[in-house]
Amino acid sequence: MDAGERERVAVPEENAEELVALAAEAYVYGCPLVHGLSTVEDFMQTGSGALPPAPFNHFAHAGQPVAPDAHFASVGDDGTVHSLAHLDLSGGPVLLHVPDTDGAYYVLQFVDAWTNNFAYVGRRATGTEAGDWLVVPPGWAGSVPDGVRGVIDAPTSVVTVIGRDACDGPDDRERVRALQARLALTHVEPGTHRTGLPAPDPDVPESLRFFEQLRVWMADFPPSAPDQAYQDRFQPLGLLEEGPSPYVSADPGLVHALTEGLVRGRARVAEASRSPAADGGWETNPHLFDYNLDRYGVGTIDSPQWRIADREASYLTRAVAARNALWGSHGYEAVYARAFRDADGELLNGAHSYVLRFDRQPPVGAFWSMTAYGTQGHRLAGNPADRSSIGDRTPGLVYDEDGSLTLHIGRERPAGPAAAANWLPSPGGEFRIVLRLYVPGQEILDGTWEIPAVQRSGAG
Structure with a gap:
């Protein structure tokens, strides 16, 4: 089917304002997915700060804390040295080996495609002894290998793992490098793992690219059942369309709704990002990452204290976190x-x-x-x-x-x-x-x- 044959999503003129409001909601809901996966894609090509690029299922390691005059990129200028891996589980589980840190602080934080923190391995969560952890894709029902300390159930088939090792200055860097060298990821089942993310249609105009990315990635990385029920409301925007993109030759009314909704959605997230801190005070929010309401794995705390009570309110908080502190950890x-x-x-x-x-x-x-x-x-x-x-x-x-x-x-x-x-x-x-x-x-x-x-x- 070529561009001229693609079905248009028609927009009745009397529903134009409703559709703009719906598109703004879709931006707030979907920008963590789009921003997070775009960052994954960019990282695998160019790396970030002190971290070199790495393909799926391989760790990238910073050799030391960020050097002076380097751009801040959340990669270890805080007394820690960072590691980063993006896992693709579409071909089956991945076995993660962690070394014994002999009591030294470290954490491996697991983030799904929607930027939900769903598991932690490290000193606070699981201790500092060596061990193997099996990271499995959604719906997996295979056999767990002998000797595995635990199973980490991934909500999506792409997962980001952020590692932080405490580093007590230049004299401690060799110890940290040795630990990084023993951090390993291994495929445990025969299967084909993809090398990149599902690609949006390149013929979609740049002004609609966000919604095309959201459409494609929502289909490939479905959220929890309650969130899926919420995203069904975006059907009139073409976001649930399968197959060829509805945005290549979209109805002018839909184009207006999407482009105006994008502007309003961004403004809503920017406004919510403004800190209420008084002059002279410190800005802090231990509950910025409490928007994961459904899936709690190894090392997480399943408690009302660490959940946002209003699901729709959680979407805006999640968007603010993605905009200002992508892949930050729970306050605990x-x-x-x-x-x-x-x-x-x-x-x-x-x-x-x-x-x-x-x-x-x-x-x-x-x-x-x-x-x-x-x-x-x-x-x-x-x-x-x-x-x-x-x-x-x-x-x-x-x-x-x-x-x-x-x-x-x-x-x-x-x-x-x-x-x-x-x-x-x-x-x-x-x-x-x-x-x-x-x-x-x-x-x-x-x-x-x-x-x-x-x-x-x-x-x-």
């Missing part, structure tokens, strides 16, 4: 807090120096780290200390007699040995600070422990 694994302003409400700027004083260590079960990024390009700061982050594992930190810790933040090395030991270099110009709290304590999760404000100490 890690909490990220951001500060853009000092205690007086002024934007943080490398022209000044700052102090941040912890009366006591952040209450975490693993570790904490703090990093400064330029707001333009999200770059780290090059500096003579060769330090891009600071935290509880930083060698040589100097604590006050009462056990408190004062950090010094700025472009220039502060005067005095104690201040220099506690220095977090900042970029020039406006910057932000990200505080990462791994395995946060209950005080962090319920807000009873507050992060102190950043105080300006004078011109740098």
Whole structure:
């Protein structure tokens, strides 16, 4: 069937506004799938930051934390070294081998095609001993090999695995590299694994490409049954059409509805992404990734505390997370807090120096780290200390007699040995600070422990 023979989805003029509203809903619902899988596709071709490209069912490893002046790409500038693998299970299960980390923190986070976190393997979730885990596709009913510690049921046939290994500085990198080398993925059944994602129709106009990607990928990576029931409402948009794309020669009314709906949907997600944090405060949301409502595997917490009660509201939260923090983890694994302003409400700027004083260590079960990024390009700061982050594992930190810790933040090395030991270099110009709290304590999760404000100490 050529483009001239493809069936058009006709749009009655009186339903035009309803269809625009429906297309905006479809954008909010579907942008995590499209954004996530587009990122998977790009990564397999070009890699990301310190991570080289890798095909399906192979790990890519960063050799060290992100270097100063590198673009921030969520790949290990926080005292961890990252690994990343995209699994294709269409040809059968994959066996994952994890090495013994001898008590050191690590996590492997499993994310489905819809960006739901559905399993964790690591120190918090499963301990640090070596073992094999069988990752199986939806509906699989085969035999589990002997010696496997557990089965990880994947909700979709494509899965992203994000690995983070704690790294205690340059002297610890060889230990981490050795662990990465022993992290392995193996096919356990004969089968043909695909080498790429299902391709949208190349003849679809660029203005409708998002909806074509959504149509194709929704069909290949169906969500949970309740979500499928919700997405049935998008039939009038052509999103449930099988076979040739309805968008190659679409009805002008449908084109208008889709293009206007795309604009409105994006605006809705952008508005929801705006932080309500007060000037001088920290922005944090331990529940940003609570939109997985249906599938809880190894290492997850199946509790109302970690679920968004309103399913339709969860779609908007999921879209915000995909837009701002793709593949971030549940709050019980890690909490990220951001500060853009000092205690007086002024934007943080490398022209000044700052102090941040912890009366006591952040209450975490693993570790904490703090990093400064330029707001333009999200770059780290090059500096003579060769330090891009600071935290509880930083060698040589100097604590006050009462056990408190004062950090010094700025472009220039502060005067005095104690201040220099506690220095977090900042970029020039406006910057932000990200505080990462791994395995946060209950005080962090319920807000009873507050992060102190950043105080300006004078011109740098």
